[in-house]
Amino acid sequence: MTMADDLATVLGRLEALVGGEAPYTLGPYREDLRTLLAAYDAQAARLAHTGTYCAFCTAEFPDEAPGTVEQIQRHVYVCPLHPMRQVERDRDEMDSQATRYRVERYAQAARLAELTDTLQRVTDLIDRFGPHGNLAYGLFFLVTGMLGVFLGLWLWGR
Numbered sequence: 001m002t003m004a005d006d007l008a009t010v011l012g013r014l015e016a017l018v019g020g021e022a023p024y025t026l027g028p029y030r031e032d033l034r035t036l037l038a039a040y041d042a043q044a045a046r047l048a049h050t051g052t053y054c055a056f057c058t059a060e061f062p063d064e065a066p067g068t069v070e071q072i073q074r075h076v077y078v079c080p081l082h083p084m085r086q087v088e089r090d091r092d093e094m095d096s097q098a099t100r101y102r103v104e105r106y107a108q109a110a111r112l113a114e115l116t117d118t119l120q121r122v123t124d125l126i127d128r129f130g131p132h133g134n135l136a137y138g139l140f141f142l143v144t145g146m147l148g149v150f151l152g153l154w155l156w157g158r
Contacts, residue, residue, distance in 0.1 A: 056081035115152045117144060 051063030052072065057079050061068050076082060122145025 054079055054082075056083075111152065115149055118152070119149050120151075123144065 051060060051065075052061045052068065054061075054072075054075060059075060059079070061071050061075070076084070079085070125145070
């Protein structure tokens with residue numbers, strides 16, 4: 001017995017309870033209801049015999065055909081509505097963010113190495129023109145070198 005038969009039986013019992021031509025009868029709507037029940041029954045029968053289907057995009061796969069399991073497995077990798085697609089998009093976004101972070105960190109490390117080299121050159125100049133050399137020349141390089149280092153650190157921190 002199908003769902004439509006069950007519903008038709010219930011409709012018949014309802015009509016018997018209210019007494020055929022009473023104001024509560026289903027008479028004017030009987031054909032509409034029967035048409036709706038027939039369409040529902042046809043849809044239920046179609047879905048019952050199609051086999052397996054994707055719960056996300058409703059792609060259908062034959063139940064007993066050879067290779068159905070492999071088809072379903074391949075479909076999981078390409079189904080646009082499968083939740084794994086969102087996981088993959090999130091993974092790709094995090095990968096791109098990590099790449100941007102690494103590039104920024106490498107650029108900062110290179111700038112720090114450049115500033116360290118500048119500071120080393122200033123220190124070498126101070127040692128060269130220190131107490132036994134030209135003091136004014138040494139102080140000039142010390143001040144300009146330190147200004148360069150502080151300016152570089154300030155720019156690096158922005």
